[in-house]
Amino acid sequence: MTRKKIAIIVLIVLAGGAVFAANLYLKRDTGARVTAEDIRARDLEALVSASGKIQPKRQVNVSANTTGRVTRVAVEEGQRVKAGQFLLEIDPRSLAGQLERGEASVAAAKSSLDQAHTAVETGKVNLDLARQNLKRQQDLWKDGLTTKETLERAQNDVALRESDLKSRQQEIMTTEQRIRQEEASLSTTKYNMNQVIITAPMDGLVTRRSIEEGETAVLGTMNNAGSVLLTIADMSLLEAEVEVDETEVPTVSLGQAAKVTIDAVPNRTFKGHVTEIGNSPIQTTTQNSGQRQATTFKVVITIDETVPDVRPGFTCTAEITTATRQKVTAVPIQALTVRELLYDASGKLVREQSQRRKRGSNVVSETVSASNEPPPGHTRKETEGVFVVKDGKAVYTPVKIGIAGERYFEVVDGLKDGDKVITGPFASVREIADGDDVRLQEPATNRARNRQK
Numbered sequence: 094m095t096r097k098k099i100a101i102i103v104l105i106v107l108a109g110g111a112v113f114a115a116n117l118y119l120k121r122d123t124g125a126r127v128t129a130e131d132i133r134a135r136d137l138e139a140l141v142s143a144s145g146k147i148q149p150k151r152q153v154n155v156s157a158n159t160t161g162r163v164t165r166v167a168v169e170e171g172q173r174v175k176a177g178q179f180l181l182e183i184d185p186r187s188l189a190g191q192l193e194r195g196e197a198s199v200a201a202a203k204s205s206l207d208q209a210h211t212a213v214e215t216g217k218v219n220l221d222l223a224r225q226n227l228k229r230q231q232d233l234w235k236d237g238l239t240t241k242e243t244l245e246r247a248q249n250d251v252a253l254r255e256s257d258l259k260s261r262q263q264e265i266m267t268t269e270q271r272i273r274q275e276e277a278s279l280s281t282t283k284y285n286m287n288q289v290i291i292t293a294p295m296d297g298l299v300t301r302r303s304i305e306e307g308e309t310a311v312l313g314t315m316n317n318a319g320s321v322l323l324t325i326a327d328m329s330l331l332e333a334e335v336e337v338d339e340t341e342v343p344t345v346s347l348g349q350a351a352k353v354t355i356d357a358v359p360n361r362t363f364k365g366h367v368t369e370i371g372n373s374p375i376q377t378t379t380q381n382s383g384q385r386q387a388t389t390f391k392v393v394i395t396i397d398e399t400v401p402d403v404r405p406g407f408t409c410t411a412e413i414t415t416a417t418r419q420k421v422t423a424v425p426i427q428a429l430t431v432r433e434l435l436y437d438a439s440g441k442l443v444r445e446q447s448q449r450r451k452r453g454s455n456v457v458s459e460t461v462s463a464s465n466e467p468p469p470g471h472t473r474k475e476t477e478g479v480f481v482v483k484d485g486k487a488v489y490t491p492v493k494i495g496i497a498g499e500r501y502f503e504v505v506d507g508l509k510d511g512d513k514v515i516t517g518p519f520a521s522v523r524e525i526a527d528g529d530d531v532r533l534q535e536p537a538t539n540r541a542r543n544r545q546k
Contacts, residue, residue, distance in 0.1 A: 124530030127521045129482050132512040135423040137498035139416040141345055143392065145335030147355060147407040149326035150395065153295060157310035157320050158288040159183060168323070170302040174293040180323060183289040183310055192286060195279035202272040209265040216258035223247070223254040297325040300405050326405055331396045333365065335411045336375055336389035344415040345370055351394045351413045355403065363400060367413060369393035416496045423501035424492065428479045428514045430522050432489055438470040442491065444527060478507065480515040480522065482531060487515060489527035 161183040168180050230247040233239035301324035304310065311320045333353045337345060351365045371391035394411050435443040467473050478491040490512075495503030508514070515522055515531065525531065 124485065124532045125521050125525055126518075126534045127482075127487070127515045127525075127531045128517045128535070129513045129533055130425055130428070130516045132422060132424060132504075132508050132514060133510050134420040135498075135501055137418040137421060137423055137496060137501060137503050138414055139344070139496040139498060141337060141341045141413045141415050142410065143335035143337045143341075143413070144408065144410045145333055146405075147400075147403060147409050148332050148334050148405055149297075149300075149328055150330040150332050151295070151297075151327040152300075152405070153297075153325050154321045155180065155291060155294070155323040155325060157183065157291075157312055157322060159188065159285045160310065160312045161185075161187060161289065162309050163304050163306055163322075166302070166304065166306050168299050168302065170299055172299045174297060174299060174325065176293055176295050178293045180291045180293055181304065182291070185286060185289040188282060188286050188289065191282045192279070195275065195282045198275040199272065199279055202268060202275050206265065206268040206272060209261060209268050212261045213258065213265060216254065216261045220251070220254035220258055223251040227251050291322070293325060295325065295327060297327045300324045300326045328403065328405075329399075331400055331403060332368070333394040333396060333409050333411050335392050335394065335409070337392045337413075339374070339388040339390065342370065342390045342392070345392055345413055346415075349413055349415060351411050353394060353396055354410045354412075355400065356408045356410075358400065358403070358407075363396050363398045365394040365396040365398075365411070367392060368395040418496060418503050421495070422504040422508055422510060423498070424479055424504050424508060424514055425501055425516050426497070427519065428516045428522065429477060429492075429494070429502060430479065431475050431477055432527070433473050434476045434489070434491070435467055436472050436474065443471065480525060480527075480531075481508070482513045482515060482533065485530055485532070487525050487527065487529045487531045 163181055164184045165182040166180075168174060168178075174180070227244075227247040227250070230239055230244045234241070234244045302322075303324075304320065304322040309320075310322060333351075345367060347367055347370065349367045351367060353363045353365050355361070355363070369392065373390075374388045375391055392411075392413070394413070435445055437443050476491045477494065478489055480487040481490045482488075490507055492507030493505040495505045497503075515525070521531075
C-alpha cells in the first residue's frame with residue numbers, strides 16, 4: 094500500500110471521528126438541563142397562617158362604684174387572687190356623713206308624718222263639731238228661732254272643715270312619698286358604703302394595677318369613663334386573637350383545628366380550635382391617607398392546652414388547618430406555571446409545534462404563532478399546568494388544582510401517579526416551551542448529599 098493511500102485512509106478515519114465527536118457534542122448540548130420529580134400520592138394540609146396576641150377568654154376591669162380617695166391597696170400586679178378576696182378600700186368618711194344626713198332626713202320625714210296624722214284627727218273632730226252646729230241651726234231655722242245669716246255661717250263652716258280635712262289627708266300622702274324618697278337615698282348611701290371595700294369578682298391574675306394609695310378613684314358617667322383600678326384575668330382559658338387576610342378568611346370556619354406558637358414559649362406548639370370569626374374588618378389608622386392598607390379580619394382561636402408562664406399580650410402565630418386530603422395526587426408548587434394555549438371550537442387543546450432559534454450561543458425555543466391571531470374558531474387562553482418529561486421532551490400538561498399544602502398542590506385532574514414533572518431550575522420552568530428537548534440532572538440537594546458521602 095502506497096504512502097498516499099495510507100494518508101487518505103487516515104484522513105477518512107479522522108474525518109469520521111470528527112463527525113462522530115461532533116454528533117456526540119451536539120447531542121449532549123441539545124435540550125435544557127432540568128430537575129424533575131415523580132408524582133405520587135401524598136397527604137396534604139391547607140393552612141392559613143396569621144399572627145396576633147394571646148388574651149384571656151375572661152377578663153374583668155375592676156372600676157370604682159363611688160368617688161373617693163384610695164386608702165388601702167392589698168394586691169400587687171402579677172399576684173393571683175381568689176373570688177371575694179380583699180383588693181382595696183376607698184375612704185368612707187364622706188359617705189359616712191351622707192349616711193348620717195340620710196338617716197336624719199328619714200327620721201324628720203317620719204316625724205312630719207306623725208304630725209300630719211295628728212292634724213287629720215284634729216280636722217275630723219272639728220268637722221264633726223261643725224256638722225253638729227249646722228244641724229242645730231237647721232232645726233232652729235225650721236222653728237223660726239234663728240236668722241238666715243247664722244244658718245249660712247254654719248253651712249260655710251262645715252264646708253271649710255271638710256276642705257281642711259282633705260288638705261291634711263293629702264299632706265299625709267305627700268309626707269309618705271317623701272319618706273320613700275329619703276329611704277331610697279339612704280339605701281343608695283348604704284350601698285355605696287359597702288362599695289368602698291372592693292373584692293375580687295373571680296379567681297385570676299392581677300394583670301394590671303392602675304391605682305396607688307392616696308389617689309382618687311373617679312366614678313364613671315355617661316360621657317366620661319370611670320377609673321379602671323385593677324384588671325383581673327382568668328388565665329386558665331386562653332385565646333389567640335389573630336388577624337387573617339381578607340383573601341384567606343373565607344376558607345376559615347368555626348371549629349377548625351389550629352396550632353399556636355407563642356414567641357415567649359419557644360420550641361412548643363399548642364393545639365386549639367377556631368371559636369370566633371369577625372364579620373367586620375379590623376379598623377386601622379394611618380398617617381398616610383394615600384397608602385392602601387391591607388384588610389384583615391379578627392379570628393379567635395381557643396387554646397385547648399395549658400400554657401405555662403403566659404401573660405396577656407404575648408405575640409403568637411397561628412396556623413389554621415382549613416382543609417385536609419389523604420393520599421391524593423400532588424405536584425410540587427414550583428412545578429406549576431402558566432402558558433397561553435390554543436383551543437378549538439369544542440374546547441379541545443390544540444398543540445402547536447415549536448421552532449428553535451439561536452440567541453448568541455444558546456438555543457431557545459418559541460411556540461409557532463404564539464403571538465399571532467388564532468385560526469378561525471379557535472381561541473387562546475392562559476392555562477395553569479406543568480411540564481411532564483416524556484421521551485426527553487417537555488410536554489406541557491394542563492392541570493386542575495385543588496387545595497394548596499405547604500409544599501404541594503393537590504391535582505384534581507391532569508396528572509397521574511408516576512408522571513415525572515419538571516421542578517427546576519426556576520428559569521427553565523419559566524422559559525421552556527411545549528415539546529422542547531430537556532436533559533435531566535440531579536437536584537442540587539442530592540448532589541451535595543452525594544458529595545458529603
